[in-house]
Amino acid sequence: MNDTKLIDTRTRILDVAERLFMDSGYEGTSMRQITGEAGVNLAAANYHFGSKEALLQEVFKRRLEWLNKERLRVLDEMETQAGGQPLKPSQIVDAFFGTLLRMGAHPTQGGETFLRLLGRTHTDPSGLIKTLFAAEYSDVLERYKTALFRALPEVPKAEIVWRLHFMLGATSYAIAGTDALDLVTDWQLTEDDKIHSSERLLPRLMSFLIGGLRAPLPPPPDKS
Amino acid sequence: MNDTKLIDTRTRILDVAERLFMDSGYEGTSMRQITGEAGVNLAAANYHFGSKEALLQEVFKRRLEWLNKERLRVLDEMETQAGGQPLKPSQIVDAFFGTLLRMGAHPTQGGETFLRLLGRTHTDPSGLIKTLFAAEYSDVLERYKTALFRALPEVPKAEIVWRLHFMLGATSYAIAGTDALDLVTDWQLTEDDKIHSSERLLPRLMSFLIGGLRAPLPPPPDKS
DNA sequence: TTAGGATTCAAACAAACGTTTGAATGTTGA
DNA sequence: TCAACATTCAAACGTTTGTTTGAATCCTAA
Numbered sequence: 162m163n164d165t166k167l168i169d170t171r172t173r174i175l176d177v178a179e180r181l182f183m184d185s186g187y188e189g190t191s192m193r194q195i196t197g198e199a200g201v202n203l204a205a206a207n208y209h210f211g212s213k214e215a216l217l218q219e220v221f222k223r224r225l226e227w228l229n230k231e232r233l234r235v236l237d238e239m240e241t242q243a244g245g246q247p248l249k250p251s252q253i254v255d256a257f258f259g260t261l262l263r264m265g266a267h268p269t270q271g272g273e274t275f276l277r278l279l280g281r282t283h284t285d286p287s288g289l290i291k292t293l294f295a296a297e298y299s300d301v302l303e304r305y306k307t308a309l310f311r312a313l314p315e316v317p318k319a320e321i322v323w324r325l326h327f328m329l330g331a332t333s334y335a336i337a338g339t340d341a342l343d344l345v346t347d348w349q350l351t352e353d354d355k356i357h358s359s360e361r362l363l364p365r366l367m368s369f370l371i372g373g374l375r376a377p378l379p380p381p382p383d384k385s
Numbered sequence: 386m387n388d389t390k391l392i393d394t395r396t397r398i399l400d401v402a403e404r405l406f407m408d409s410g411y412e413g414t415s416m417r418q419i420t421g422e423a424g425v426n427l428a429a430a431n432y433h434f435g436s437k438e439a440l441l442q443e444v445f446k447r448r449l450e451w452l453n454k455e456r457l458r459v460l461d462e463m464e465t466q467a468g469g470q471p472l473k474p475s476q477i478v479d480a481f482f483g484t485l486l487r488m489g490a491h492p493t494q495g496g497e498t499f500l501r502l503l504g505r506t507h508t509d510p511s512g513l514i515k516t517l518f519a520a521e522y523s524d525v526l527e528r529y530k531t532a533l534f535r536a537l538p539e540v541p542k543a544e545i546v547w548r549l550h551f552m553l554g555a556t557s558y559a560i561a562g563t564d565a566l567d568l569v570t571d572w573q574l575t576e577d578d579k580i581h582s583s584e585r586l587l588p589r590l591m592s593f594l595i596g597g598l599r600a601p602l603p604p605p606p607d608k609s
Numbered sequence: 610t611t612a613g614g615a616t617t618c619a620a621a622c623a624a625a626c627g628t629t630t631g632a633a634t635g636t637t638g639a
Numbered sequence: 640t641c642a643a644c645a646t647t648c649a650a651a652c653g654t655t656t657g658t659t660t661g662a663a664t665c666c667t668a669a
Contacts, residue, residue, distance in 0.1 A: 170616085170617090183510075184510070185511070186410065186412060186509070186511070187413075188410060188412035188413045189412045189511070191655075191656065191657085192656080192657060192658085193655085193656085193657095201617085202616095202617055202618050202619085203618090203619090203657095203658095204617075204618070204619090204658085204659080204660090205616080205617065205618085206657095207657080207658060207659080208615095208616070208617080209616095212657080212658080213657065213658090277510075280508055281508040281509060281510065283508070283558065284504055284505040284507070284508055284557065284558060284561040285410070285505060286407075286408070286501075286505065286561070287409070287410070287413070320589070323589050323593075324589075324593055326558070326559065327555040327558070327559060327590065327593045327594075328555070329558060330554050330555040330556070330557060330558020330559055330561075331551040331552070331554040331555040331558070331597070332554070333508065333554060333558055334507065334508060334550065334551070334553060334554020334555070334557055334558065335550065335551060335554055337508040337510070337554075361603075361606060364603035364604060365544070365547050365548075365551075365603050366551065367603065368600045368601060368602060368603040369547075369548055369551045369597040369598075369600055370597065371600060372596045372597040372598070372599060372600020372601070373555070373593040373594065373596040373597035373600070374593075374596070375596060376592045376593055376595060376596020376597070377592060377596070378592060379585075379588035379589050379591065379592040380588060382585060394646080394647090415625075415626065415627085416626080416627060416628085417625085417626080417627095425647085426646095426647055426648050426649080427627095427628095427648090427649090428628085428629080428630090428647075428648070428649090429646080429647065429648085430627095431627080431628060431629080432645095432646070432647080433646095436627080436628080437627065437628090610669100611668100611669090612667105612668095612669090613666105613667090613668095613669105614665105614666090614667085614668105615664100615665080615666075615667095616663105616664080616665070616666090617662105617663080617664070617665085618661105618662085618663070618664085619660105619661105619662095619663100620659105620660085620661100620662105621658105621659085621660080622657100622658080622659070622660090623656105623657100623658095623659105624655105624656080624657090624658105625654105625655085625656070625657100626653105626654075626655070626656075627652105627653100627654090627655100628651105628652080628653095628654105629650105629651085629652070629653105630649105630650085630651080630652085631648105631649105631650100632647105632648090632649095632650105633646105633647080633648075633649100634645100634646080634647070634648085635644100635645080635646070635647085636643100636644085636645070636646085637642105637643085637644080637645090638641105638642100638643090638644105639640100639641090639642090639643105
């Protein structure tokens with residue numbers, strides 16, 4: 162087992178697969194495209210990963226493990242700092258979603274490509290993806306849920322869960338690509354707005370998320 | 386041209402395609418699955434629609450035309466009622482997103498199936514989908530954008546556009562399937578919460594969206 | 610230097626894909 | 640009733656798909 166070339170082939174396949182899955186989706190990407198653009202033999206992909214499905218799993222796994230470890234680390238650090246006191250909601254939101262968005266600027270962790278892949282995949286109901294996400298996210302969500310419950314003791318837990326869900330949606334959409342924004346854009350934004358839009362995304366999204374999280378509760382259900 | 390049977394075959398294909406595209410995506414669904422489950426001959430799909438791509442377009446077109454006409458009608462009605470005064474932001478949000486969600490309870494317009502298909506497709510960057518959406522949404526978004534600008538004159542237009550984008554994301558995710566919520570759920574919700582969750586989605590989402598829309602603006606960009 | 614496992618490679622596999630064909634059947638208006 | 644058109648149908652088309660094979664090559668440890 163060669164230490165430089167083996168890792169190179171594996172990594173080249175993973176990197177290209179990540180980008181192509183982002184561009185064209187899982188079913189829309191063929192093994193021949195992946196291995197072709199990666200400059201490796203077709204059979205190499207099956208040799209290193211076993212199957213296309215297993216390759217998809219690896220593409221997500223190597224990033225999500227890093228991300229969710231980082232999310233737990235940041236939350237741990239905040240809670241230590243707070244010394245038993247509940248955190249501020251804005252801290253929790255930043256630890257979860259801010260860490261995700263800042264991953265887009267982290268060159269060794271896939272940069273924007275993985276972020277966009279993740280965003281577009283979050284609404285994919287395919288069994289494979291759902292199973293993978295459930296396994297990869299469960300610990301992290303449990304911790305953040307608990308932190309939010311403590312931070313917002315006056316808000317019913319069901320509402321917090323729903324709002325976490327909405328926050329995930331707004332964020333997925335935001336990172337799925339500023340391309341999709343071209344739908345909504347067109348209209349009069351200054352060049353300045355466009356140039357800085359990527360780096361300004363985080364504060365803008367954060368304001369929106371916290372506004373939604375702290376919004377007045379909906380009227381209680383009709384008892385008829 | 387037979388008036389009952391032709392419409393039947395066409396509609397049966399459209400209905401099944403809508404459901405299968407929702408379940409498995411465009412590339413993940415084959416013409417044989419569609420025509421098989423619809424109980425029509427394989428060649429019938431190509432006969433009536435020309436190609437798989439054209440079939441996908443039709444699936445979206447018949448629903449989006451209805452939805453966006455309805456959205457414009459509701460907004461027109463509100464503006465007439467207001468007699469030249471700007472609308473309240475919450476009215477505009479409800480006219481746009483409320484109309485969408487209420488479509489899920491409209492049996493002749495695809496019900497929840499189309500809603501979930503739309504939710505999962507919103508993050509799809511494929512050229513075909515983007516072109517279709519751009520054409521189908523442009524008029525409506527233009528009108529609603531203008532209404533929001535008038536309703537929130539003190540907010541910079543760029544911020545409004547971004548927040549509209551975030552609102553679209555939260556909504557897409559919410560309608561893409563309460564299945565995806567199983568990710569976040571698990572945790573202690575009462576049975577009552579679960580039973581009423583579908584009909585309670587709209588007020589919950591609305592509170593979140595308006596909270597986000599009206600949140601304090603993010604700090605201005607660093608001038609360094 | 611050499612044996613043995615790891616990796617690459619060209620080639621082939623069966624299966625599934627979207628689409629087309631031409632004949633058969635159904636339907637309509639004169 | 641019959642000609643003209645619309646629709647259905649079974650069959651086949653050529654591609655492309657993911658995966659497998661077995662030989663060739665590379666690398667490393669003894």
